[in-house]
Amino acid sequence: MGTSLRVLIVEDSEGDAVLIAQELQHSGYDLEYERVYAAEVFSAALDSRTWDLIIADYLVPGFGGLEALTILQQRDLDLPFIIVSGVIGEDTAVAAMKAGAYDYVMKDNLARLGPAIRRALQEAEGRRARRQTEETLKLRLDQLAALSQASQAVTASLDLDQVLAEIVSLASKVVAANYTSVVLVDETGHVGPSAENLPGVPALEYRIRDSGFTNLIVRSRRPVVIDRIGDDGRVSPDLGEEAPRFANPFLAEAGVKSFVGLPLMVKDRLLGVLYLHSLRSGAFHDQQSLLTAFANQVAIAVENARLFEETQRRLQELTLLNQIPVGGGAALDLDALINGALKGLHELKDADRTYFVTTDPDARTWETTHELTAPGIEPDTGLSGTFADTQVELATLLDGQPFAVSDIATDPRVEGTREMYRALEVQSKLLVPVRIGKQLRGALGFDYCRERHVWQPDEVRLLEGVARQLELALENVHLFEQVQLRAEELTTALDRLEEADRFKDEFIQNISHELRSPLALIRGYAEMLETGELGELPPEQQKPVAIIARRARMLGDLVQDITLILEAEVNPPEPMPVPLDKLAQAAVEDFQVVVEQAELTLRAEIAPCLPPVGGSPNYLRRVLDNLLGNAIKYTPEGGTITVRLRQEGEHVALEVSDTGVGIPPDQLERIFERFYQVENAARQEQSGIGLGLALVKEIVEVYGGRVMVESQMGEGTTFTALLPIYADPGESDQTHAAANGQAGAL
Ligand code: ADP
Numbered sequence: 001m002g003t004s005l006r007v008l009i010v011e012d013s014e015g016d017a018v019l020i021a022q023e024l025q026h027s028g029y030d031l032e033y034e035r036v037y038a039a040e041v042f043s044a045a046l047d048s049r050t051w052d053l054i055i056a057d058y059l060v061p062g063f064g065g066l067e068a069l070t071i072l073q074q075r076d077l078d079l080p081f082i083i084v085s086g087v088i089g090e091d092t093a094v095a096a097m098k099a100g101a102y103d104y105v106m107k108d109n110l111a112r113l114g115p116a117i118r119r120a121l122q123e124a125e126g127r128r129a130r131r132q133t134e135e136t137l138k139l140r141l142d143q144l145a146a147l148s149q150a151s152q153a154v155t156a157s158l159d160l161d162q163v164l165a166e167i168v169s170l171a172s173k174v175v176a177a178n179y180t181s182v183v184l185v186d187e188t189g190h191v192g193p194s195a196e197n198l199p200g201v202p203a204l205e206y207r208i209r210d211s212g213f214t215n216l217i218v219r220s221r222r223p224v225v226i227d228r229i230g231d232d233g234r235v236s237p238d239l240g241e242e243a244p245r246f247a248n249p250f251l252a253e254a255g256v257k258s259f260v261g262l263p264l265m266v267k268d269r270l271l272g273v274l275y276l277h278s279l280r281s282g283a284f285h286d287q288q289s290l291l292t293a294f295a296n297q298v299a300i301a302v303e304n305a306r307l308f309e310e311t312q313r314r315l316q317e318l319t320l321l322n323q324i325p326v327g328g329g330a331a332l333d334l335d336a337l338i339n340g341a342l343k344g345l346h347e348l349k350d351a352d353r354t355y356f357v358t359t360d361p362d363a364r365t366w367e368t369t370h371e372l373t374a375p376g377i378e379p380d381t382g383l384s385g386t387f388a389d390t391q392v393e394l395a396t397l398l399d400g401q402p403f404a405v406s407d408i409a410t411d412p413r414v415e416g417t418r419e420m421y422r423a424l425e426v427q428s429k430l431l432v433p434v435r436i437g438k439q440l441r442g443a444l445g446f447d448y449c450r451e452r453h454v455w456q457p458d459e460v461r462l463l464e465g466v467a468r469q470l471e472l473a474l475e476n477v478h479l480f481e482q483v484q485l486r487a488e489e490l491t492t493a494l495d496r497l498e499e500a501d502r503f504k505d506e507f508i509q510n511i512s513h514e515l516r517s518p519l520a521l522i523r524g525y526a527e528m529l530e531t532g533e534l535g536e537l538p539p540e541q542q543k544p545v546a547i548i549a550r551r552a553r554m555l556g557d558l559v560q561d562i563t564l565i566l567e568a569e570v571n572p573p574e575p576m577p578v579p580l581d582k583l584a585q586a587a588v589e590d591f592q593v594v595v596e597q598a599e600l601t602l603r604a605e606i607a608p609c610l611p612p613v614g615g616s617p618n619y620l621r622r623v624l625d626n627l628l629g630n631a632i633k634y635t636p637e638g639g640t641i642t643v644r645l646r647q648e649g650e651h652v653a654l655e656v657s658d659t660g661v662g663i664p665p666d667q668l669e670r671i672f673e674r675f676y677q678v679e680n681a682a683r684q685e686q687s688g689i690g691l692g693l694a695l696v697k698e699i700v701e702v703y704g705g706r707v708m709v710e711s712q713m714g715e716g717t718t719f720t721a722l723l724p725i726y727a728d729p730g731e732s733d734q735t736h737a738a739a740n741g742q743a744g745a746l
Pocket of ligand 1: 626630631634658660661662663671676677678679688689690691692693694717
């Protein structure tokens with residue numbers, strides 16, 4: 001078998017044509033040929049089928065080789081054209097070649113025809129192959145450029161509607177679609193946002209019809225390519241039993257002749273379908289890889305825009321959530337707190353009823369206590385029941401879990417409560433527990449009545465977050481209430497204490513008052529006995545009487561201290577000028593006898609011309625008496641006590657030093673407290689009740705001064721009282737200085 005060859009021969013002579021054919025068969029070709037000799041027939045033959053070669057006689061009456069060549073060139077067909085002629089001169093041959101003939105062969109030398117054809121065919125084949133490679137390359141480049149442009153354009157925006165519009169406008173450039181539609185489909189198979197640019201079609205309302213192409217693509221997740229839509233709307237190829245036979249009528253009306261439907265997939269998820277329509281038949285034939293690549297780009301852009309929208313929505317929700325005034329500064333009132341939270345949630349969600357169910361864990365009952373409803377929705381505030389009525393719900397809530405029902409009609413968990421919910425027209429419901437510690441205090445509730453609401457896990461989590469916030473706030477309220485209760489108890493206790501204190505003061509004051517006169521009598525007689533004014537005492541009575549006299553003095557001092565300390569606290573006498581030097585001098589003289597009895601030395605170092613201090617002579621004398629009395633009490637035999645007075649700036653400093661037992665450093669702070677006594681050996685013998693220094697400090701401070709102490713254990717103690725120099729409140733600074741001068745001169 002030779003090489004098959006389809007030849008169109010332009011030749012008026014049947015005989016010559018046969019000769020040519022024979023020659024070709026000789027050359028080893030399996031020949032199929034047609035002879036023509038008129039222009040129309042030639043044109044028709046060219047159109048009717050494909051040829052490998054044209055052989056034309058140069059001279060055919062009315063239709064020669066050159067005319068045939070012209071027609072061929074108009075068709076833009078790259079077919080080798082060989083002239084066979086009997087009477088052709090060199091010039092004619094050259095002209096023919098110039099016009100585009102591949103070769104010429106003389107009829108008397110037909111043996112050349114075989115090799116000439118072989119060469120021509122080879123060359124034509126080479127040209128075709130090159131042309132094809134170039135075309136493929138160009139196509140690839142165009143596609144790549146278009147795809148990159150598409151991916152840039154569709155991913156440039158994150159707004160879903162804008163992305164869809166961009167896809168529609170781009171498809172015409174990238175994949176040569178005249179019209180485009182994108183239909184998004186959600187997880188439940190419902191049609192979401194879409195975009196299209198089909199003319200004359202009112203905004204496409206895509207519904208997934210059982211018998212439609214979208215349903216086929218959604219189910220099979222494979223592309224559908226329709227090469228032709230007939231005038232009657234019938235599609236071809238026929239895609240089998242399951243597939244629709246007819247295209248939507250509006251496609252034919254828009255002049256669409258072919259279309260392709262591509263599933264938009266991200267990983268294993270279907271996002272929707274992209275339809276590309278063309279006004280040409282077979283426009284999307286053999287374009288599978290480009291179309292898939294384009295659909296992938298579109299899917300990614302849609303997914304990104306969706307994720308972005310989702311994130312935006314969540315962000316918005318969170319922002320709103322944060323604005324819900326739970327636990328805010330003023331939110332310490334339970335009702336205000338719950339109402340505030342419900343208000344925020346009512347704005348955030350579009351639930352028909354947003355409410356709070358208060359539970360009573362002891363009585364095991366619940367009641368809807370707070371509620372907000374959408375317009376036209378009957379509130380169910382006051383609705384109540386027992387835990388037993390709503391067992392399943394309560395078991396979930398007591399467990400700390402949310403109770404979410406997307407479809408009241410079918411959910412088996414609400415079997416026992418369905419009738420109650422039906423009566424309230426509830427279609428979907430969510431209850432989120434609100435607990436304090438482990439105890440259920442109530443639940444946030446959301447009812448959807450007008451249409452069902454499919455609860456999404458992250459949505460429920462968000463509402464649980466609000467419940468947590470509410471829990472914290474409620475806990476605060478709880479704590480606040482407890483603190484308030486405690487504060488009230490404390491105030492009452494404090495009032496009682498203050499009252500008791502007042503009673504005690506009054507009591508002590510009364511007792512002291514009552515004790516004063518009898519004590520003065522006892523003291524007076526005891527001293528008279530002691531000094532022998534009432535006659536010489538027998539020696540065995542002298543000591544006991546001395547003890548009685550000393551104790552009576554001490555008791556008298558004590559009662560005076562008590563009276564003064566209470567008075568100093570409540571109603572101290574107004575300060576008046578007191579010459580402290582004279583007061584000190586008198587005290588030193590008064591103590592002289594006691595000091596000698598105790599075998600101590602008492603010295604006074606009083607600076608001359610000291611100004612008077614502001615105070616009360618009675619009080620200040622008690623200061624001196626107590627400081628001197630202590631010094632004597634706590635200084636062993638042979639010791640020395642020194643009283644010093646000097647001016648220090650605006651103060652007169654009174655210093656009482658002894659060479660006594662000293663005070664432990666860790667107790668120096670405390671000796672000025674009422675009834676505080678240092679634990680030391682000396683104390684045992686010395687009576688006292690720990691009031692003396694407290695009185696000293698109170699008196700000095702009442703008149704604007706202060707007391708200090710320095711002490712070394714076993715070496716001695718020095719108390720210093722700084723008392724402000726007296727300033728007459730009615731006089732100016734100058735006269736005040738003059739008064740000081742006078743006082744000093746006295
Ligand atoms: P008391 O009635 O016990 O003397 P005070 O208030 O006068 O009460 O003194 C408090 C305590 O300070 C005393 O118990 C004593 O231990 C200590 N104290 C006071 N003065 C001196 C002092 N000059 N030397 C040592 N200890 C002193």
